[in-house]
Amino acid sequence: MGTKAKVSFWVWKFESDSINRTYPMQVSEEAIVTRVQSLVQSGLSRVPPQYIQPLHARPLHHAPPGSDSDSDSDSDSVPVIDLSLFDPTARASSLDAIARACRDWGAFHVTNHGVPPSLLAAVRRAGLQFFSDCPLPDKLRYACSPSAASEGYGSKLLATSDGDTASHVLDWRDYFDHHTLPLSRRNPNRWPDFPSDYRDTVATYSDEMKLLAQKLLALISESLGLPPSCIEDAVGEFYQNITISYYPPCPQPDLTLGFQSHSDIGAITLLIQDDVGGLQILKDRHNWVTVHPFSDAILVLLADQTEIITNGKYRSCVHRAITNPDRARLSVATFHDPAKTVKISPASELIDESSPAKYRDVVYGDYVSSWYTKGPEGKRNIDALVLDS
Numbered sequence: 001m002g003t004k005a006k007v008s009f010w011v012w013k014f015e016s017d018s019i020n021r022t023y024p025m026q027v028s029e030e031a032i033v034t035r036v037q038s039l040v041q042s043g044l045s046r047v048p049p050q051y052i053q054p055l056h057a058r059p060l061h062h063a064p065p066g067s068d069s070d071s072d073s074d075s076d077s078v079p080v081i082d083l084s085l086f087d088p089t090a091r092a093s094s095l096d097a098i099a100r101a102c103r104d105w106g107a108f109h110v111t112n113h114g115v116p117p118s119l120l121a122a123v124r125r126a127g128l129q130f131f132s133d134c135p136l137p138d139k140l141r142y143a144c145s146p147s148a149a150s151e152g153y154g155s156k157l158l159a160t161s162d163g164d165t166a167s168h169v170l171d172w173r174d175y176f177d178h179h180t181l182p183l184s185r186r187n188p189n190r191w192p193d194f195p196s197d198y199r200d201t202v203a204t205y206s207d208e209m210k211l212l213a214q215k216l217l218a219l220i221s222e223s224l225g226l227p228p229s230c231i232e233d234a235v236g237e238f239y240q241n242i243t244i245s246y247y248p249p250c251p252q253p254d255l256t257l258g259f260q261s262h263s264d265i266g267a268i269t270l271l272i273q274d275d276v277g278g279l280q281i282l283k284d285r286h287n288w289v290t291v292h293p294f295s296d297a298i299l300v301l302l303a304d305q306t307e308i309i310t311n312g313k314y315r316s317c318v319h320r321a322i323t324n325p326d327r328a329r330l331s332v333a334t335f336h337d338p339a340k341t342v343k344i345s346p347a348s349e350l351i352d353e354s355s356p357a358k359y360r361d362v363v364y365g366d367y368v369s370s371w372y373t374k375g376p377e378g379k380r381n382i383d384a385l386v387l388d389s
């Protein structure tokens with residue numbers, strides 16, 4: 001069956017504590033190539049302990065009101081913005097709708113966004129074929145190195161002595177990360193060559209996402225009364241990465257997360273998912289709301305640098321992915337970040353005596369390093385930059 005060979009990657013040393021809880025003490029070399037999918041294919045009925053979330057982070061459905069694990073309120077749903085309504089007559093009310101969505105959610109779906117539905121389908125299909133039809137040894141030819149933000153096929157790892165990964169709880173997720181922009185970072189030879197249209201599809205998708213991100217940042221700037229180019233000018237040339245996440249079915253979804261709670265660290269993320277569902281957004285700081293898959297809409301998530309540039313008028317969106325026992329899930333997130341050398345600060349237009357800067361300036365590369373050493377830890381990394389008022 002071939003599954004045994006895959007399990008052999010899973011080599012841990014375990015030790016038990018006084019209440020007989022087993023936990024890993026040391027990660028062997030082989031564990032570097034562990035993928036969640038290979039665990040699942042080995043036929044587990046319980047998840048290994050390093051995937052078990054602490055109680056407060058579990059996707060419970062009956063938590064006390066106000067807690068981080070509050071119930072999913074189905075009555076609330078992420079706003080939808082129809083981009084075809086930005087003609088001169090409807091423009092003012094559409095900008096108002098964007099302002100409300102950014103203020104209340106830090107997220108919204110866009111429809112009539114101009115990206116061909118066939119391209120959205122093609123990128124989902126290419127990702128799914130790579131993850132589900134390609135044998136593990138072939139996928140591992142693209143394994144990313146365990147160092148921070150490397151390109152390729154990976155899974156989150158346990159903390160290492162060099163401090164590259166900081167969390168002690170693992171996500172129930174495998175991923176493929178592509179460096180797509182600027183073009184000097186784009187090398188499709190490092191991406192899967194199966195299915196045969198994979199590389200072209202991801203490259204075309206990257207170009208389309210860049211155009212949409214530019215359009216959206218202009219509208220978001222305008223929705224605050226800023227010049228359309230304000231946020232994009234502050235970000236500078238986009239450093240774009242595309243991450244395809246694959247969440248295998250999980251035997252114990254109540255104990256795990258596909259992706260722990262976090263906000264994205266760049267400026268703006270554009271996300272599509274398949275019809276399985278599992279993405280949740282934290283609304284009003286304590287309510288987890290499921291983002292139901294919505295035909296060919298694209299989900300816009302405001303990220304930390306946009307929060308700084310808008311001086312907190314728009315906050316970055318905290319989100320997570322839950323798992324399910326039955327179906328693998330796929331999402332494609334396209335991140336648009338500043339270059340590492342760019343200094344990000346609140347837009348001068350938004351600052352005066354009555355509205356002082358709320359965030360310290362930060363060089364984006366320093367922000368990224370602190371994220372990779374501390375990890376999201378279920379908190380907002382950006383809170384470290386908030387100035388005392």
Ligand SMILES: O=C(O)CCC(=O)C(=O)O
Pocket residue numbers: 243245259264271273278279319320321330331333
């Ligand atoms: O899978 C998802 O829906 C979320 C992915 C995500 O949050 C990320 O890649 O940053």
Ligand SMILES: [Fe+2]
Pocket residue numbers: 262263264319333
């Ligand atoms: Fe994210």
